[in-house]
Structure formats: structure tokens, C-alpha cells
Amino acid sequence: MRYSFRDKIFNLKLKVVPRAIRPFWMIAFFLIGGIFMIEKIEKLKSEIISLIEKASTIKELNDIKVEYMGKKGPITEISAGMRDLSADEKKEVGLVLNDLRVEVNNLLDEKKNKIETELLNEKLKSEKIDISMPGMEIQNGAPSFVEKVVDDAADFFISLGYDVYEGPEIELDKYNFEMLNLPKDHPARDAQDTYYLKDEDLLLRSQTSPVQVRVMLEGKGESPIRMICPGKTYRREDINATHEQEFTQIEGLVIDKNISLSDLKGTFDAFVKHTFGESTEARFRPSYYPFTEPSVEMDMSCIYCDGSGCSMCKPKGWITISGGGMVHPNVLRMCGYDPEKWQGFAFGMAAERIAMLKYNMTDMRSMHENDLRETRNFDRKEVK
Numbered sequence: 001m002r003y004s005f006r007d008k009i010f011n012l013k014l015k016v017v018p019r020a021i022r023p024f025w026m027i028a029f030f031l032i033g034g035i036f037m038i039e040k041i042e043k044l045k046s047e048i049i050s051l052i053e054k055a056s057t058i059k060e061l062n063d064i065k066v067e068y069m070g071k072k073g074p075i076t077e078i079s080a081g082m083r084d085l086s087a088d089e090k091k092e093v094g095l096v097l098n099d100l101r102v103e104v105n106n107l108l109d110e111k112k113n114k115i116e117t118e119l120l121n122e123k124l125k126s127e128k129i130d131i132s133m134p135g136m137e138i139q140n141g142a143p144s145f146v147e148k149v150v151d152d153a154a155d156f157f158i159s160l161g162y163d164v165y166e167g168p169e170i171e172l173d174k175y176n177f178e179m180l181n182l183p184k185d186h187p188a189r190d191a192q193d194t195y196y197l198k199d200e201d202l203l204l205r206s207q208t209s210p211v212q213v214r215v216m217l218e219g220k221g222e223s224p225i226r227m228i229c230p231g232k233t234y235r236r237e238d239i240n241a242t243h244e245q246e247f248t249q250i251e252g253l254v255i256d257k258n259i260s261l262s263d264l265k266g267t268f269d270a271f272v273k274h275t276f277g278e279s280t281e282a283r284f285r286p287s288y289y290p291f292t293e294p295s296v297e298m299d300m301s302c303i304y305c306d307g308s309g310c311s312m313c314k315p316k317g318w319i320t321i322s323g324g325g326m327v328h329p330n331v332l333r334m335c336g337y338d339p340e341k342w343q344g345f346a347f348g349m350a351a352e353r354i355a356m357l358k359y360n361m362t363d364m365r366s367m368h369e370n371d372l373r374e375t376r377n378f379d380r381k382e383v384k
């Protein structure tokens, strides 16, 4: 059996204190013993609290718990020593001891949570993914200048009652040349030299006129036609600022009765006024194309000078933007229309040429380079 220090004193004193005064001595001693134990508990408490405060790891906290709260620890020892106290003292000391247990346990839990939270925060910080990083910038494009010109022209001609047709870019020689009065040995084919596929009758169309042929064949010589056929065309060209191997044509065709060159002139005049402004004038000059007779070069007055001449109109005051004329009787005949009853006019222009003039661009190649800076630049001079 283990005896605490106080027990030993108690037993020693009992031996020397006379029997008569033993009860008084015992009461006094118990009082002193109770106070002594409470002081001891308070001292122990501040010792444990100090250790808990200094602890920085979970292991240190566990060690404190084992050392002070364990079976061989001072708290258990004090608890065991309480058996010699009076009921009141037991109650008083018991309360203080219980407070100690509760407070120490709470402090241990608190400190444990604090250390665990710190560890977690450190871990989160080291494994942090910065979701606030900016994403990939999405670059917005804009309609190309060619597209804008084609759309604008389509709107204009639709308002005049025209239909818009499209056709294949790989075309038969027959539709691209022969039925347009350009037989295989015709010298005017040189001006429209294009790319032939394996079969020499198949080629990349050099103009959108084959779409006109297809529509005329569908008309079977009976239906009037009012159409435009915008689309990509191809020619063997030496590439420079104003020539490309690929360009976009806007062609038009009207077949009806009592059609004359003045209808073409009026239509072209309205078109240049719509596209470049009301003050723009139209002018025809005689020309030659195998598929029209008579044929004309179609000019508009220079939009950059007052007609006095500038680098754009070199220095004539007029800019050629289109070619056309009255549909050649041979073409009408080949496409099923009787030239004695039907007449028509046709014209063609390059959308890139219109775009260059309208947006004051100097190099046609930049329109096909997919450079977003070109299309995003809406501050270009827009003549209207």
C-alpha cells in the first residue's frame, strides 16, 4: 500500500499526540490537509496549463495527457489521497480536482484543434490552386471585308427583285467557257487561265458565269431571269497587291424582253450610289468580252478626289470596277433562249476590288490572310 507524504505525517503525529486531544488535532490537520491539497491542485493546474500553452505538436499534447492525467500521474495520486479527507473536504477538493480535469481536458482539446487547423491551413496553402488566374482570351472576329461587300451587294440587288444563286467551284469546261462563247481554241481564254483537274474538262471556275449558264438552262428559254451569283473564283495570276489567285466575284444577269444597255447603265449607277454614296457617277466605255455584245468597261467617278486625279484613279478621275454588256446572242442560243425574243445584260466585278476602294485598303492579299487585326479594325475609312 502506498502512503502519501501527508499520510506519513498524519501517522507520525498520531503517535505523539495525546489521545485526549486527538479529535481536535485531526480536525485541524484535515483542514490544513484539505487546503494543502487545493493549493497543490492549483499549482499543478498552472503547471499543466503552461505546458499546454508551450506545446506545438499533437505528440507533446499526448505526452502531457499521459504524464499528468494517466494512472501514474499526479492527478490520480491526489485523487487517491482524498480517501483520508472528511466528507466536506472530499466534496470541496473533489470539486476543485474535477474542475482541473475538465479544464485540462478542454485546454488539451482546444490546443489539439488549433494545431490541427494550423496544419490543415499550411497544407491547403502549399497545395493551393489559384483559380483566379485569367483564362485564355477568346479573340472575337468580325465579318471579313469581302463578306461585308457581298452581303451589302446582295441586299441591294434583292431590293431590286434579284435572286441570289450559288454554284460549284469545281466546274465543267463546258459551263465555264464553251457555253459562254469561249470554245476550246478561243484566245480570250488566256485572260482567264485557271487550274485544271485530272480530267481536263474539270477546272476551278475562273468566273461565276457558269452559275448563270445553269440558271438559264433551268429557265428553258421561257422564264425571265434576274439574278446575282457571288462566289469564289480562281485564276492563274502573278500575285501582287491587286491580283490574287483566288478572288470573289459578284456577277449579275438579267434576261427578259425589251432589255437594253440603258437598263444596265441605270442598274450600275444605282449600285455605285448605294455602295459609295449618292454623289458617285457611273460611266461606260466600249470594251470586248466574248460573252457580251456590245461590251463595256464600267467605271465610277473617283471617290478620293473631285475628278482632278489622284493615285487611286491614276490620274483619270474615274475608277473601273466592273465589266459587262448585253448577253451575246450565241450565249442566249446555247442556253436555250431565242435571241430574237429575249435580251439580257450581264456584269461582273471583284468583291475584293470594291472592298479595297470602300475601306481604303492598299493590299488585296491582306483580305485572305486571316489576320484578326484586319477585320477588327472598324475605324477604316468607310465612304458612304
Ligand SMILES: [Zn+2]
Pocket: 302, 303, 304, 305, 306, 307, 308, 309, 310, 311, 312, 313, 314, 317, 318
Ligand atoms: Zn481620284
